[in-house]
Amino acid sequence: MNRFKVFLIVLVLISSKGFACLNWDIKRLKNKVEVYHDHKEYYVPRGHEFKIKDFPSLILDLEKGYEKTKDIDYLSDKGYVLIIQGKYEEALKLYLEIEKIKPNRYSTASNLGTTYELMGENEKAYEWIKKSIEINPKSHEESEWLHLKILEAKIKKIQNPTGEFFIGTNFGSEVLPKTKLSDEELTKLQDALFFQLNERISFIKPKDKIISVLLFELGNITLLNEAISDEASEIYELSKKYGFQNNLLNERLIICYKKMNEFSLRNNEELNKMASREQNLSDKLIKKARKNDNHFGKTILFSLAINVILLICSIVFFIKWRKLKKAATAS
Incomplete structure (x- = not known):
């Protein structure tokens, strides 16, 4: 049998695995406009692919929606669109007004925390994210504890933060990552890392030290959980792209590629x-x-x-x- 057919069947096997775990992350505004419609392939964080093209028309429509219904969600969504545009000052002003109109809303506290962080005001960001967790502890798939750790590192101006600082554990310094965490604990940690990284990558481009470290740890967990290791290799490569420099990362990348090659050879028959x-x-x-x-x-x-x-x-x-x-x- 020729190699072309071998490659074809490997692709089918990998694709069938992918579709089994494929799901869609959709964000729609109050006026039914779809902001993004991303597909999640395992745990590779790629950020949101924003679909908005006509920002002025969208903002105008949201303003009209609020004038007509007085539903505060229209204003909140306007602030989100302003953040996407990078208009942080305008978004901040709007969310502070929303807080006065209708205080103690989770989305307001969360968006204020995000806006302050993007503006570099990390102390204020920390307080608002902390408040958002108090309002809704299960928000963002219960991953906001990691958001607080990220802000803590920024506030303390830690020059070389480690993965253990953020997630409270490490995966050793040997070629293959190791852990004492249970499968349930690993999955919960993997979910938190993916969610926080996917959101941050949507707004923060390479290079970023904190993102690079968190990507490395996500890659370690993924390598522990994977049989083929193609997703782990993608995450490790993304970590390098964001600036992570460590020989251990390169060694684990080689392990990923070797496993992928062995998988192809082992399944030839x-x-x-x-x-x-x-x-x-x-x-x-x-x-x-x-x-x-x-x-x-x-x-x-x-x-x-x-x-x-x-x-x-x-x-x-x-x-x-x-x-x-x-x-x-x-x-």
């Missing part, structure tokens, strides 16, 4: 069988179609469409595989 079954199925379809002229044309077109899609997927995977192999060699 199974991949051959799958490809053979696929070919047999295709042959049977064609033979069956030839017995029925009315359906022959449709079946041929269907078969061709499948082959074209599989060929494209094969090429994409082949390129990715070569890139990963090259990166492993370079490391």
